[in-house]
Amino acid sequence: MPMYQVKPVCGVDIKVDLPTCMYKLPNVHAQQGNSCSSEHALQNGEVDPAVKALEARQDEILRKLYELKAAVEGLAKTVTTPDADLDLTVSSSLSSQSSTAVFTGTTDLDALLGKDLGALRDIVINANPAQPPLTLLVLHRLLCQRYRVLSTVHVHSSVSSVPPQLLSCLGPRHPDSHSRHMFQLGFTLIWKDVPKLQMKFSVRNMCPIDGEANVARFLFKLLAPYPSDPALATLVDSWVDAAFFQLAQGSSEERAAALRDLGSALGRSAWLSGPDLSLADVACYCCVLQSGSAPSAPASVRRWIKSCENLGCFSHAKTLLL
C-alpha cells in the first residue's frame, strides 16, 4: 500500500533521446577506394597519385625550360668570352643582375640534408688561414645565388690573428642576419689551426669530412646533382683530384704535366666536362690560381681562365689571393 499518492509532475510519455554512442572518433583507417574524393594526404604521408603526376609533369616542363635557358646562356658565354674586353665593373654588374643561378636542376635541401627540424642547417668549415680554400669560397658564392645562406666568419682561439681580407671573405653581412631561422642554410667558416681542412655538418649522423676536395664535392651536390652518366661523373672527379693533388700540392713536374692535360682538354671544348661549368672547372681554376702557374699556362687554359673570371662568382677568389 503506498503511503502517499503524488500527482505526476510531468507528463508520462515524454520521449527521452538516449545516446547509444559514448564517444565519436574519426575513422582512422585509410579509405582504400576513394582516393579521388579525399582532400587531405593519406595516412602514410603519400600524396594523391593524380596530384603527383601533375607535379611530375610540371617539374619536367620546368626542367626542360631551364635546360633551354642554360643552353642559351652557355652559347652566350662562349660567344662573348673569347674577346672579353668587358670592363670588370660591367661584367660584375651583369652577373649580379642576373638573379638566375649558374646552376640549375632540381635539388631539394630536405632530400639532401635531412628533414628540416625547424632550425638553421649549419655547415661548419674549419680552415687554416695559411691555406685559404678558394674552391669553397667560389662554391659559397654559387650557393648564395641559389639559397638564402647565412654566412659567418669566426677566428678560433688557436689562431692569434688573421689578415682582414680573410675576415671579410664571405662578403658583407646580410641585413637579416640577426634572425637565424629565416635562412635555409648556414655557412660558418672558422679560421683555426688545423692540419687539414675539415667540415662538420650533422654531428650525430655524419662523420666530419676532411680535405678541400671532398668538402667541395659535398657543397657542389647541394647546387646541382652530379651528372647521371657515370663516365662524365668520373671525369669530373678525376679533374677534381688532378686539381688538388697535382696542381696544388704536386711537384713542379706534376704541375706542368697537369697543365698540359688541361691545355689539351680545353683545346677541345670550352669547359672541362660537359657543355657547362662544373665542379671540375671550379676546382681546376682555383688550384691553377693558387699554384701561381696561370701566366705560364697554354693558350687554351688562359682563355678558359678568362671565361671563368667573367662569371661573377670567381672574381672574388682572385682578390683573396692578393
Place this chain on the structure above:
Amino acid sequence: MGWKRGWRRKLTFLFMPCVSSCFSAAEEEQQAQSKKGLKKQQKEAEKAAKKAEKQAKVAAEQQSAEEDDFAKDRYGVSALVQSQQKLDRTLVRVQDLTPEKADQLIWLRARVHTSRAKGKQCFLVLRQQQFNVQALVAVGDRASKQMVKFAANITKESIVDVEAMVRKVEQKIESCTQQDVELHVEKIFVISQAEARLPLQLEDAVRPDGEGEEEGRATVNQDTRLDNRVIDLRTTTSQAVFRLQSGVCQLFRDTLTKKGFVEIQTPKIISAASEGGANVFTVSYFKTSAYLAQSPQLYKQMCICADFDKVFCVGPVFRAEDSNTHRHLTEFVGLDIEMAFNYHYHEVIESITDTMVQIFKGLRDNFQTEIQTVNKQFPSEPFKFLEPTLRLEYTEGVAMLREAGVEMGDEDDLSTPNEKLLGRLVKEKYDTDFYVLDKYPLAVRPFYTMPDPHNPKYSNSYDMFMRGEEILSGAQRVHDAQLLTERAQHHQIDLEKIKSYIDSFRYGAPPHAGGGIGLERVCMLYLGLHNVRQTSMFPRDPKRLTP
C-alpha cells in the same frame, strides 16, 4: 719518576703478605724489611748513578757546545719586530735569484718550506709565493755545528731573514723554481716562528688527487682546506688561481672602460626583493627590516634612465639559495653590465661577447704561467673560443638536443643536464667552450623581459655558456611603463612592491639590455675546475660562515 716509585711501593704491598707468610711475625717483618730495604737501596743507588752519568754527559756536551760555538751571533730567534730600528737593508726577491747574481752576498726574507739535516749540512728550501730556492747551511768557517742544528730545527712555515752568498750550481735543482743557483747561508734569523704542528701540509695540499690515491700519499680534502684557508692560500695553486681572478676583474674593467662604460656602485641594502621573494636575506634595519641585494638589476636600469648610457658594476651579490651544489655560493662577486642601444639588442650582445672574448684573450696571452700551475694539480683542457662569439638560437639548440634523443617541448626551459649536453654538442660541432643561446621562450623568463616582436612565444633574451654551464642570463628590458605593468600583472606580481621600479620608466627611458656574470664561476669554468669554492677566497654557502 713519581709513578715508578709508587708502582714499586704498590707491588711491595702486594708481595708483603706472601713473603711474611713464610716466617714468624716480628722476625719476618724485620727480615723482610731489611731485604726490601736492601733491594730498594740498591735500586736507588743504581738510579742515582745513572742520573749522575747522564748529567755529566749533558754537562760535557754543553761545555763542548759552548766552547765551540763561534757562530753564536750569526743565528737565532730575533726579537719581535716592533719597528725598533729602520734598517736600510735591501731584501732580494727569490724570483730574482738568477746566475747573474752569482757570488753576491744578499739578504732575503722568505718562509722555510722544508728543512733537512744531513750530518754536517742542513738543506733548506726557502719559499716566497710561487718561487722557491735551495739554501745550504754547512759546518765550516762561517757556520758552526750548533748553527746547523738550529737551522734543521726551525719549524716549517716560519719566516726567516737570511744573509747568504749566491752560488751557481752545475746540476740543475729540479725540485725548485730557481734551478740554477743555490744559497750558502751565513746568517739566519727567525722573524716569526710557526707552531710545530701545522693543520695541513703544503705538499699534500698541492698534490693532484689521482697521484695521492696511486702512491698512497695524503691529499687534503676541501673542508680542511677551507677551515685553514690562511695556510691553504699559500700553496702555489691557490696563488695562481687568485692572481688569475684578479686578472679577470682587471681585464673586465679595462675592456669596458675602453668601450666608454662608466663604473657605478649600487646600494646593497634595499627595500624590496629584486628577483623574487624567496632567495633573499633579511637584515634588521632600525625599526623595520631590509633586504640584501640579489642583483644590481634595478639600479643599473635606473642609471640608464638617468642618461649614463653604458654602465657596469662590480660588487657582492647575496642569494639565500639553500643549494649545496658545486656551483652555488650565498655570496659572490657579480660583474654586471647594462647598456642602452640604438635599434637592436644584438648590439648589446655583441658588446658583452666582445668583452668576454677580450678577457679570454688577455688571460690566454698574459697568464699562461698561472694556468699551467693550476693545471699541474687540476689537469683540464685549455679553454677554446671563437671570435666573434658563436650565437645560436634557442630553436637550434632544441633541434640539436632532439637529434641527440632528448625529448622536450618548444617552450620548455633547459635543465642543467640538458645544458651540459648542449654544451658538449656545440663543442663537438664548432669546437668552442663559449657560446650564446638567443631567443629564449617568454614563459621561462622574468617579467621585465621584452617579448619578441614577431613571435609572442619567444623573447629577446639570451644566456651565455662556458663549458656547458650558464654564466650569464640577460635580456632586452621592457622600457615602457605600460607594457611593464601588463607583464607584471601577467606574472601575478604585486604592483605595489615594484611601484618605484615602474616609475623610473615614466619619464623617458631609452631601449636597453644587459646581463651579469659571477666572477668565481667564470674563473672556475675558465680553468676547468670543478668546485666554485676553489675560486672563492673565503667562500660562503648554507653551511659555512667562517673564516
